[in-house]
Amino acid sequence: MIIGAGQAGVQTAASLRLGGFKGNITILGDEPVLPYQRPPLSKAYLKGEMDGERLYLKPAEWYVAQNVNVQTGKRVTSVHPEKNIAITADGEKLNFDYLVFATGSRNRPLPIKGAGLQNVFGLRTLRNVDQLRPHVGTDKNLVIIGAGYIGLETAAVARALGAKVTVLELADRVLERVTSPIISTFYDGLHRSHGVDIKTSTNTAKINGKNGVVDSLTLSSGLTLPCDALLVGIGIVPNIELAADAGIACDDGILVDERSRTNIAHVFAAGDCAKRTILPYGHIGRLESVHNAIEQGKQVAAAILGKPLPKLDCPWFWSDQYDVKLQIAGVSTGYEEQIVRGSIKDNKFAVFYFKDKKLIAADAINSAPEFMIAKRLILDGTEIPPQLLGNNQCSLKEIVAHY
Ligand code: FAD
Numbered sequence: 001m002i003i004g005a006g007q008a009g010v011q012t013a014a015s016l017r018l019g020g021f022k023g024n025i026t027i028l029g030d031e032p033v034l035p036y037q038r039p040p041l042s043k044a045y046l047k048g049e050m051d052g053e054r055l056y057l058k059p060a061e062w063y064v065a066q067n068v069n070v071q072t073g074k075r076v077t078s079v080h081p082e083k084n085i086a087i088t089a090d091g092e093k094l095n096f097d098y099l100v101f102a103t104g105s106r107n108r109p110l111p112i113k114g115a116g117l118q119n120v121f122g123l124r125t126l127r128n129v130d131q132l133r134p135h136v137g138t139d140k141n142l143v144i145i146g147a148g149y150i151g152l153e154t155a156a157v158a159r160a161l162g163a164k165v166t167v168l169e170l171a172d173r174v175l176e177r178v179t180s181p182i183i184s185t186f187y188d189g190l191h192r193s194h195g196v197d198i199k200t201s202t203n204t205a206k207i208n209g210k211n212g213v214v215d216s217l218t219l220s221s222g223l224t225l226p227c228d229a230l231l232v233g234i235g236i237v238p239n240i241e242l243a244a245d246a247g248i249a250c251d252d253g254i255l256v257d258e259r260s261r262t263n264i265a266h267v268f269a270a271g272d273c274a275k276r277t278i279l280p281y282g283h284i285g286r287l288e289s290v291h292n293a294i295e296q297g298k299q300v301a302a303a304i305l306g307k308p309l310p311k312l313d314c315p316w317f318w319s320d321q322y323d324v325k326l327q328i329a330g331v332s333t334g335y336e337e338q339i340v341r342g343s344i345k346d347n348k349f350a351v352f353y354f355k356d357k358k359l360i361a362a363d364a365i366n367s368a369p370e371f372m373i374a375k376r377l378i379l380d381g382t383e384i385p386p387q388l389l390g391n392n393q394c395s396l397k398e399i400v401a402h403y
Contacts, residue, residue, distance in 0.1 A: 001086060003076045003101055005070060005102075006104050006293070007037065008294075009035065009100070009270075010035045010058060010297070013068045017066045017068070019301050020305065024069065025069065026071065027068060027070045027071065028076055029070070030075035031073070033052075036057060037056075039290060041055075041126065042149075042153040046136070046157045047161065052126065074089075076089075077089050079246040081247070081266070084097065101262075104239055114206060117209040118213040119228065119230065122232055138161070139164065140228045141164050142229050143166045143225055145230065146169065147176075154233065155321075159194045159195055159196060166196070166225055168202045168204055179328075182338070183326075186365065194322060207230065214230050248269075252286070254269035255274075255284075256296075258279075258299070259302065260303060272288050280381055292315065315329075315331055324366060326365055327367075330378040338353050338354070352389050357383045358383050359389070
């Protein structure tokens with residue numbers, strides 16, 4: 001039984017069948033639609049360039065052909081691992097031999113008065129986007145709280161659709177939580193050049209409404225901004241309560257080992273809800289990415305099937321804003337040194353991050369080869385002099401031939 005019909009849940013089911021699992025597989029999901037990909041929600045789907053059908057991770061026929069019982073609109077409300085039973089919101093008692101938590105995460109709520117007004121949105125689900133889209137058209141005033149990837153991707157789409165966009169960020173730079181000042185400065189400039197008003201070091205004091213609908217925001221500075229729609233993109237909270245209530249060890253994530261096993265023998269967790277040792281770094285954390293959900297789904301299947309641990313990949317992520325593709329290899333937290341390769345002014349460069357002489361991460365802007373090579377060097381724990389990677393006179397091929 002898999003709780004959560006998203007990227008990790010579907011990957012677990014697919015890998016189980018690929019690995020020869022003959023038992024029943026049930027996926028229980030509380031959303032009303034078949035499992036879908038989330039990345040296009042703040043990109044092509046919001047822009048209207050991708051229809052809903054193309055979002056599905058697998059077509060309806062796949063579940064029939066693979067004998068995977070996917071149940072939508074089915075919320076699990078409690079789990080009893082000692083009795084091998086899960087109970088759903090409609091009171092159904094379901095048995096399992098193995099249980100997988102693939103419950104993902106939810107939008108972090110904004111702790112400000114007025115956050116419950118109409119036209120205040122989050123961006124996590126298909127429903128969220130369908131509700132938001134009519135409010136990002138020509139001349140609408142869209143305010144976005146949070147200059148993380150989702151906030152900035154939405155800003156880029158909203159500008160393309162003609163909205164007036166203001167981004168408010170509490171930190172002193174955009175993307176502060178996830179990247180270096182070089183990349184933050186680049187994206188700040190990119191958005192401003194497309195007409196986005198970015199206000200950093202800015203706190204929102206109050207969301208004001210008229211007849212229950214948001215119409216303006218008051219900042220801590222006292223400034224008032226007109227607002228037809230407000231998008232809150234201030235991060236996520238992992239869905240761990242179901243597991244914690246069932247006695248499974250959690251700490252801002254369901255704790256799992258390298259095979260995605262929890263502290264209870266026949267219970268597993270994968271994706272945004274799971275917390276694990278992040279290789280090749282050795283620290284414990286949660287990764288909120290498609291790559292992580294897929295990797296852990298494969299680990300769960302291998303553990304259930306008693307197969308060797310699947311080959312690990314370097315963590316990776318991407319973001320599309322305007323005509324700029326960012327590809328991120330590794331996790332840059334704690335880097336000691338950095339070097340730029342390529343040309344920032346031409347929107348084609350990579351920042352490489354180092355710790356203990358080893359390459360630990362790279363942010364590659366419109367630079368796919370740098371991203372691909374960084375993934376390999378990071379996974380191998382390669383010691384490579386920063387100046388060498390930053391030398392634009394030498395081709396990347398020449399440089400890495402020796403490593
Ligand atoms: P989810 O996909 O969230 O699936 C979990 C499912 O479980 C949900 O449907 C949830 O409703 C359901 N559920 C929870 N509790 C219960 C319950 N009790 N009973 C039944 N069902 C339950 N990652 C990238 O790598 N690159 C990107 O560019 C990127 N862009 C993104 C853009 C957006 C707008 C968003 C929201 C995410 C993006 N991500 C991106 C992150 C990526 O989509 C997630 O990391 C990934 O979807 C996690 O998969 P998951 O299966 O763990 O969780």
